[in-house]
Amino acid sequence: MARIAELAHMSAGHIYHYFESKDAIIAAIVARECAMQAEGFANFEAIPSEELLQALVEKAGEGVEMNTDPFQSVLNLEIAAEAQRNPAIAEMLRAHDTKVRSIFAALLTTKLGLKDAEGRVELLFTIFGGLPIRILRNPGLDRDSLTAFLRKAIRSVLRD
Amino acid sequence: MARIAELAHMSAGHIYHYFESKDAIIAAIVARECAMQAEGFANFEAIPSEELLQALVEKAGEGVEMNTDPFQSVLNLEIAAEAQRNPAIAEMLRAHDTKVRSIFAALLTTKLGLKDAEGRVELLFTIFGGLPIRILRNPGLDRDSLTAFLRKAIRSVLRD
DNA sequence: CATTACTTCGAACGTTCATTCTAACTCTTC
DNA sequence: GAAGAGTTAGAATGAACGTTCGAAGTAATG
Numbered sequence: 001m002a003r004i005a006e007l008a009h010m011s012a013g014h015i016y017h018y019f020e021s022k023d024a025i026i027a028a029i030v031a032r033e034c035a036m037q038a039e040g041f042a043n044f045e046a047i048p049s050e051e052l053l054q055a056l057v058e059k060a061g062e063g064v065e066m067n068t069d070p071f072q073s074v075l076n077l078e079i080a081a082e083a084q085r086n087p088a089i090a091e092m093l094r095a096h097d098t099k100v101r102s103i104f105a106a107l108l109t110t111k112l113g114l115k116d117a118e119g120r121v122e123l124l125f126t127i128f129g130g131l132p133i134r135i136l137r138n139p140g141l142d143r144d145s146l147t148a149f150l151r152k153a154i155r156s157v158l159r160d
Numbered sequence: 161m162a163r164i165a166e167l168a169h170m171s172a173g174h175i176y177h178y179f180e181s182k183d184a185i186i187a188a189i190v191a192r193e194c195a196m197q198a199e200g201f202a203n204f205e206a207i208p209s210e211e212l213l214q215a216l217v218e219k220a221g222e223g224v225e226m227n228t229d230p231f232q233s234v235l236n237l238e239i240a241a242e243a244q245r246n247p248a249i250a251e252m253l254r255a256h257d258t259k260v261r262s263i264f265a266a267l268l269t270t271k272l273g274l275k276d277a278e279g280r281v282e283l284l285f286t287i288f289g290g291l292p293i294r295i296l297r298n299p300g301l302d303r304d305s306l307t308a309f310l311r312k313a314i315r316s317v318l319r320d
Numbered sequence: 321c322a323t324t325a326c327t328t329c330g331a332a333c334g335t336t337c338a339t340t341c342t343a344a345c346t347c348t349t350c
Numbered sequence: 351g352a353a354g355a356g357t358t359a360g361a362a363t364g365a366a367c368g369t370t371c372g373a374a375g376t377a378a379t380g
Contacts (some may be wrong), residue, residue: 001368011329013370022368040241074244080293081241084234087214090296099296119305122294123287123313126306129297130290133240134282137257137289138252146286146300147281157309161338171359173340183340 023086030079030089033095042102049111057154061147067131068143076132101125112158120157127153183246188241190249194256201260209271213318217311224307225290233292261285272318280317287313 001022007011019025047055066072083090101121108117127150135141161182165172179185207215226232242251261281268277287310295301 002366012368013330014328016369017327045278077237077240079319080237080296083296084237093297094299094302102297115209116305117310119302121307122298122301122306126290126294127283127287128290129293130286130288131292133289134286136240137244137285138261138282141282142279145276146282149175149276149279149283152316153313156312162336172338173359177357178337237375 023088025089026082026086027092029075030082030092033075033079034092038100038103041103044104044107047111051153052107052111053158056158057151060150060154063128064131064147064150066142067128068135068141073132073135076129077136082122097125108158114158114160123157124154183248186242186246187248187252189235190242190252191237193239194252198256198260198263203292204264204267205273212267212271213315216318217314219308220310220314224291224310227288228295228301229302233295236289236292237296248292257285268318274318274320276310281319284314 001012001015004025005015008015015025019028044052044055067076079089079093083093101118104124105117105121108114108120114120134146161172162174164185165175168175175185179188183279204212204215227236239249243253261278264284265277265281268274268280274280294306
């Protein structure tokens with residue numbers, strides 16, 4: 001709280017006029033991150049069926065960039081760690097995950113005509129969700145090389 | 161420390177006869193986890209070249225099982241979170257990661273004759289490293305369905 | 321100008337936590 | 351069985367942290 005107050009240029013006590021507790025701040029951060037991610041997924045819905053596969057393959061680079069970004073990757077890991085000890089945060093994360101999973105699976109089913117879309121989605125989410133851990137363990141990661149093979153994998157997973 | 165003492169059936173003070181500090185306990189846990197993981201990778205080296213690809217595809221199921229195990233996945237996420245605020249732990253993780261990455265990449269290069277093995281390894285490590293986050297966000301994850309597509313992806317990534 | 325409401329501060333509080341220390345206990349050795 | 355070394359407990363310590371609270375400051379209203 002002291003550090004947050006410092007960064008927000010206010011006293012620690014003053015923060016409690018905006019947030020009920022530190023947990024409320026954390027919940028707000030997580031909610032904002034979930035909302036931002038949901039927005040990203042919403043963009044896919046506007047893409048015509050015949051372009052979707054190619055678009056997903058191309059967007060892989062952005063996904064790698066975003067999920068290995070120093071700020072974003074640290075925040076995402078921090079959120080995961082918080083969810084392990086804070087049931088309220090875990091619940092937020094799970095509800096959000098269920099939502100984006102079904103959105104994305106529906107996309108694959110209807111636009112790409114794929115069976116078992118849920119399993120494919122889980123694999124893709126595992127990969128992008130795993131990037132923060134990867135960059136933590138190997139900060140010198142060659143993003144381009146990884147992206148190249150990721151694109152191969154995506155094409156394979158999104159094929160019948 | 162109180163909780164550790166309770167689980168170890170000793171007083172909190174007594175623990176300090178075995179470990180210098182709480183950080184030393186954490187470092188020991190991380191070192192043990194790294195050693196166990198390194199052992200697992202060492203097993204691959206005994207596999208003949210012509211069986212390796214098939215073995216890796218088959219071992220995917222075990223990898224999913226292990227990395228979504230309630231204890232193991234929570235511990236791995238906890239270690240990652242710790243590394244974010246404890247430089248000593250981060251260094252251990254990175255040194256270990258460099259080691260296993262090069263072991264595995266050498267395997268792919270010499271036994272499977274693959275180029276750009278490093279990139280392939282990064283993708284595989286990203287996937288398995290991402291499983292703890294996946295199971296956290298979706299505890300109801302269908303492991304079999306995920307494993308099926310993971311095997312497809314592995315075959316694709318380990319092809320020329 | 322006076323009164324009221326809102327804003328902001330920072331000290332104080334209570335709790336939690338890792339760590340230290342002293343004293344008691346247990347075993348070994350002569 | 352006495353002495354000494356190693357072991358264990360548990361209270362004490364001091365720091366860190368989230369939160370509360372009263373006072374001081376600022377703006378709005380009549």
